[in-house]
Amino acid sequence: MTTARNGPPPSIASSFCGLHFASPIVLLSGCVGFGEEYTRIEGFSNTDVGGVVLKGTTLEPRLGNPPHRVYETPMGMLNAIGLQNPGVEHVVSSILPALDFGETRFIANVCGSTIDDYAEVTRRFDDSPIDAIEINISCPNIKEGGVAFGNVPEMSARVVEACRKVTGKPIITKLSPNQTDIQTNARYCIEAGSDALAVINTIMGMAIDAEKRQPIIGNVQGGLSGPAIKPIALLKVHQVYQVAGPLGIPIIGQGGICDTNDALEFIVAGASAVGIGTGLFYDPLLCRTINSGIGDYLARHGLEDISGLIGSLELPGPTGAPEVC
């Protein structure tokens, strides 16, 4: 597989839905606030990533869930933030103007409890400098919304359709792993006008304090993220790529990416960009390491950029992945 290549060093930049990504890395919604929080750390820069997805935003402000909201579990963590956010009006009028759009692509993450909510929040972002809109149909924490939309392909499609009508900006639909047939859901969302897919959101779980016989998370249940979910996320990206790849719909692969090799596995499975959330909590300066790791890999494999790597998985048999184990 290793081929020497002459010429300029490989580039980790790419085009994603027509947007210039300086790196395939996208910082994930809910992990980096509204884009400025991690810049507190010396050595961290938004210029090191292709895009930054802002915290899930709703029509009205939300206070979110009571503590505890996060808890470490083996090789991962549970979270139930409850979509704490100041509402789309505040985000558009006070937060976006302070972001430096020269640094990276900023992507909104849209949530709602009715289809009209989703459409209205999307419409507000359409009239803003935001670069793209991610629709969080898969948010697992909100009792009155997320789960139902993301788990029923027809409902997912209706949300995407409604948002599509009100924006010309790229739409990324974020799929939930908490459903039986992610391929059908992906197909419906693409047909409804989604330009890209994000795969996957967190997987629902819980933690219990046996001494107190109480749930540890204030919301009782929370979304599991981090390395513990990586094998599941990889399989989902692989499955969704079979639907989305032939249609030219790019995927942001995510779930437990913590190093260069994790990122490469997702790209090989079919991701055009890779999302990092929990990994940043472990190592806030991870992005630079992964960028140079991907560059080294491309050079070693004689590749000019990541395009030749996306979905390059070589399956064992002529029929592709076996249906049963």
Add this chain to the structure above:
Amino acid sequence: MTTAETTSKSHRGTIFVEDAEILEQFTHPADQFVLRVRAPRIAEVAMPGSFAHITCAPGLPMRRPLSIMRADRDEGTLDFLYKIVGEGLGRLSQRRPGDSVSVLGPIGQPFRPDPERPRSLLIGGGVGIPPMVFLAEHMAAGTDSGWQPLVLMGSEVPFPFRLTRVGEHRGLPGAASAAIEDLQAKDIVSRLASMADLDGCYRGYVTDLAAEWLSGLADKEIDEVTMFACGPTPMLEAAAAVARRFGVPCQVSLEEYMACAVGGCAGCAVAVRTDDGVAMKRVCVDGPVFDAEAVFPPAA
């Protein structure tokens, strides 16, 4: 407003990640440890009340928050005091001098001494003691106020410090005759409280000891007092109640489970009363120090 998102850029580059060498790890009774690491960039700017987020051991990726107890700018070192609670701090306690730990810091809004109210009453309970040591030594090193802080510590297990016998201090019961040697050496008055019959300690809650001292002050003196507290939640609630009873402002340092510790995840948010109603504020970057009245409002 429901949240406190960061929009200005003045905070950029204020928190450092250092691979810090462990210089010393002292074991004290009841699973308590004092850890000294070399982290010069953090030590340079740390302030009393700020904390660090530490990777305890390989294979346990989530960091653990620990208050900074001492930051020595000249030596470039940080001291932490911790008590094993579970796996994270248990594994940190097994690390040896020469090992390296990743330290993210300094994080958070520090304590804010009030020059108008220079009589500082510092109350530390259990693992809430470390920021009080930092604050006391920091105040004592400054010359402006003319007042030395009074430090009251409470613990139900032996104190992880060398103690010394001292005489009576105005307004404090004679039974409280033990003091922390390091603080005493810096002319900082300290007294200890415990329910566990520890030698030289006032028998009772540290907040009772605080109330006893406050009740011995004249009204004019009370007007010069500020309280600072860190410790378990029931102790902080009691401190807030004492402060309210005497009409004294009180700052408390809170704990909450954390993931990022830099304001990104809102995982550490707690309800805080503001002029605009209740807001969810992040303990990591909006705190950990809050006004007691805002986080422990009087019961309705």
